Amino acid sequence: MLLPLLRPLDADPDREFRVDLFPPASLQTVGVVRRLLRDMLTATGADPDGPCLILSELLANALLHGDGAPSVALELRCGLLYIAVTDGSIAPPARPEPDVARTCGRGLDLVAALAxxxxxxxxxxxxxxxxxxxAVDR
Structure with a gap:
């Protein structure tokens, strides 16, 4: 859950942001939204690799397994990036049993490892x- 944007007195507003997005329900939007986050994190001096992979996995899951058009909220505050992806399905995301032979279905494992x-x-x-x-490195 995203928290209200309350900045500490010594916060640097050039290194913090909040963006709410309502992309179309198309897998093509995953790359567009990922590039937007990459550009924003790079502009603040943060390492974008892990957060961009987390965002890509969550958004792709919402598009593939959710219901309706997703929404995305991104907030960088005090060195932490908060990501929330919503969709219209109440079904929880499924994590298949670990299997080294599996060629797909590893997205939530990546999210768990990186977040x-x-x-x-x-x-x-x-x-x-x-x-x-x-956490993002600066």
Whole structure:
């Protein structure tokens, strides 16, 4: 869950941002949204690689397995990037059993490995938000 934007007194507003996106329900938007996050993190001096992979996996999952057009919230505050991707399905994301022969279905394993915290929250009967928090290096 994203927190209200309350900046500490010594925060640098040039190194913090909040963006809410409502991309079309098309897999082509994954790359567009990922490049936007990469550019924004690079502009703040943060390493974009891990957070961009987390975002790509969460957004692709919402598009492939969710319902309706997703929404994306990105917030960088105090060295932490908060990512939330919502969709209209109340079905929780599935993590298949570990299998080294599996060629797909590893996205949430990557999210779990790269994020400092992640989880799923139901939004009543309106869907769910899959969220992740990742520390960014500066």
């Amino acid at each position: 400092d915290d992640w989880g799923v929250e139901l939004i009543g009967v309106c869907g769910k938000a899959v969220r992740a928090v990742a």
